[in-house]
Every structure is written in structure tokens, then in C-alpha cells.
Amino acid sequence: MLPLPSPAILLSLRALLSGFAQIFLQQHLGCGLLVLIAILIGAPELLAGALLGGLTSMLVAQRRGYPPADIAIGLYGYNGILLGLLLSLKLPWTALLPVLIMASAALSSLLLAPWMRRMRKHGWLPAFTFPFVLLGWLLLALVAQLQLPLDTPAGTAAAPELNVLQLLLGVLRGLGQVIFLDSPLAGLCLLIGLRLADGRTALWALLGSSCGSALALFNGWPSDGALAGLYGYNATLAAIALAQTHRCPLLPALGILLALLLQPGFSAIGLPALTMPFILACWLIRAGAQSWQRAVRDSTPTG
Incomplete structure (x- = not known):
């Protein structure tokens, strides 16, 4: 008989699935699971980057002592997941890619935390996916400046008929x-x-x-x-x-x-x-x- 996962692992898994759901501003675990399945269906090669980004941003939030309730509902997961997806889409899998994903996902949590504090104390506007956008712009500019090889499709499909x-x-x-x-x-x-x-x-x-x-x-x-x-x-x-x-x-x-x-x-x-x-x-x-x-x-x- 296989041993049951520890409560800490189950909580982390729930938080990770909630992070996938939070991309669509939801807290439903079933929704998060279906977001993950959608990636498996549409672009399975992006899933590893998404998981790495989500886990990194969540673990950084835990180590920094951010509110456990926020971590549990995925608020410190979705920006990291999006960054993992973006970088996996734009760059081939080399030794540099996981480093970029982990660094940017960690930064997304560090950026989000003070924003959320000010939102709750001083009425700031919600951050939504702004950490992802800001870091995404910086990373895409860095890729262009360093002239890193892009992971581009082999060919472009013909435009579908309009019906x-x-x-x-x-x-x-x-x-x-x-x-x-x-x-x-x-x-x-x-x-x-x-x-x-x-x-x-x-x-x-x-x-x-x-x-x-x-x-x-x-x-x-x-x-x-x-x-x-x-x-x-x-x-x-x-x-x-x-x-x-x-x-x-x-x-x-x-x-x-x-x-x-x-x-x-x-x-x-x-x-x-x-x-x-x-x-x-x-x-x-x-x-x-x-x-x-x-x-x-x-x-x-x-x-």
C-alpha cells in the first residue's frame, strides 16, 4: 500500500492548483485542474515551465512568511505560472531557461506582496497580472538584447476560411x-x-x-x-x-x-x-x- 502524501504536500498541491485557477481569477480547484489539463492538451511542452514558475513563486512566498491564506488560494502562484508559460514559449529548453523562470517567478512574488499590502491598507488598485507583464516585458527585452535563440514554429499555417x-x-x-x-x-x-x-x-x-x-x-x-x-x-x-x-x-x-x-x-x-x-x-x-x-x-x- 502506497503511503499517503503528507498534509504539507497536499496543501502545496491545492495552492498550486489554485494558482492555475487564479489566472482566470477563480479559486476553484477543479477549474485549476482543468487549466492544467488545457495546457497538456494545447501545448504540453509548456507545462514544465508553468509548474516550475508556479512552484517557485509559491515557495518564495512561503519562505518570506506572506499570509498563508493568500498562498492557499493561489495569489502567489499565477504570475509565476504565466512567466513560466511565456518563457517556455519564447525560448528553447536549455540550462538558462529554468534559471530565468525561477528568478522571474521569485521576483513576481516579491513585487506582488508590497502591492497587496498597500491595496488593503491604502486602497491601491488590484495588481492583477501586472508583475507578470512588467517582468515579461523586461525578459523579452533581455532576450532581444542578448540575441538569445528564440523557439519559433517551423512554419506558419494558412489562414482558416472565414465561416x-x-x-x-x-x-x-x-x-x-x-x-x-x-x-x-x-x-x-x-x-x-x-x-x-x-x-x-x-x-x-x-x-x-x-x-x-x-x-x-x-x-x-x-x-x-x-x-x-x-x-x-x-x-x-x-x-x-x-x-x-x-x-x-x-x-x-x-x-x-x-x-x-x-x-x-x-x-x-x-x-x-x-x-x-x-x-x-x-x-x-x-x-x-x-x-x-x-x-x-x-x-x-x-x-
Whole structure:
């Protein structure tokens, strides 16, 4: 009979799965497991980097004594996982890659902790995936400066025919592109995970990805990018984040629109968008809502 895992190992496994779920702002272990399975389906070669990044960021948080409750729900895992995915996607597996993944994942936890303290004490805006974006930009710039060999695909597939089926598959790809996956089956796996966590969240995720593809095609942006889901993932995240905190559907809808309008601007300035359009959209709406609440409170007569 095999010995049972120790409680510490089980807690770490739960925290790691929660980190996968937190990429989509969820705390459901089943959702986290399905995110992991989606990576196995869509790009199994990225899974080792994702696990290494998630474990490193979680272990650094534990060693630094960050709040155990935050670690348990995956808040010190998702940025590391995303960095592991990004680096595994961009670089071949050499001795340098795990070093970069571990260093950047550790830094993501060190950056997130003071931000979260200020958010709770002084009302700072949520960090979301900002540590991942900031470190991702720095790492991609470092790769370019050092002229490290990139792990690029051997060839580019022809653009799929524009029809209803391809549009539906593009919506699923938009979910997958949150974690750099171009597989509709992986996107379906993610949708099931979101449905397990919360049905309303799954509907908003579908709406965000659908709006991304629709706006891209309406504006005449490259149809191959639209059908690959490249314009849907930021809108998906914005919809999920804002639907969690606002019951009124107007604000998540506005977040979808802002994320879609902001994304092309990063190409114009030569920066990879990553998830920054989603972050900016949520920050703008959150800051606007806070300003409105303060204005209403200050204008209300007292006594």
C-alpha cells in the first residue's frame, strides 16, 4: 500500500492548483485542474515551465512568511505560472531557461506582496497580472538584447476560411490565448473549468472572447489573428474581473470595449500587449467608480 502524501504536500498541491485557477481569477480547484489539463492538451511542452514558475513563486512566498491564506488560494502562484508559460514559449529548453523562470517567478512574488499590502491598507488598485507583464516585458527585452535563440514554429499555417465554424473555434481560441494556447479543444477545457467555478463567469468569458473576434473582423484587422483568438483574451479577462465585482452588466461590457480599444495601441508603440490592456481597462473602471463614489459622498449633505 502506497503511503499517503503528507498534509504539507497536499496543501502545496491545492495552492498550486489554485494558482492555475487564479489566472482566470477563480479559486476553484477543479477549474485549476482543468487549466492544467488545457495546457497538456494545447501545448504540453509548456507545462514544465508553468509548474516550475508556479512552484517557485509559491515557495518564495512561503519562505518570506506572506499570509498563508493568500498562498492557499493561489495569489502567489499565477504570475509565476504565466512567466513560466511565456518563457517556455519564447525560448528553447536549455540550462538558462529554468534559471530565468525561477528568478522571474521569485521576483513576481516579491513585487506582488508590497502591492497587496498597500491595496488593503491604502486602497491601491488590484495588481492583477501586472508583475507578470512588467517582468515579461523586461525578459523579452533581455532576450532581444542578448540575441538569445528564440523557439519559433517551423512554419506558419494558412489562414482558416472565414465561416461560422471558424468563428466559433476562434472564440474558444480566445479563451486559450490567455495562457498562450491556440487550441479550440484547450479553450473548451478552460470554458468547462470556468463553468465549474461559476456559470455567470463562463458566460462573460464567452462574451468577452466573442466581442474580441467580432470587433477585429468589423474593423478589418487581420482575420487570421481574429480567428486565432488574439483579440479576445484581454476582453475575456476584463469581463471576468469586472463581472465579479459589479452586478450591473454595463461595467463589464465597458471593460470589454476598453480592453479591445487599448490592445492595438501596444503594437503601435512596439510593446507586446500581454495582459496589460485587461489591467488598464479594469484600473480605469475601478478608478472611475471610486471617484464617482467619493463625489457622491462629498456632495451628500450631512446632518
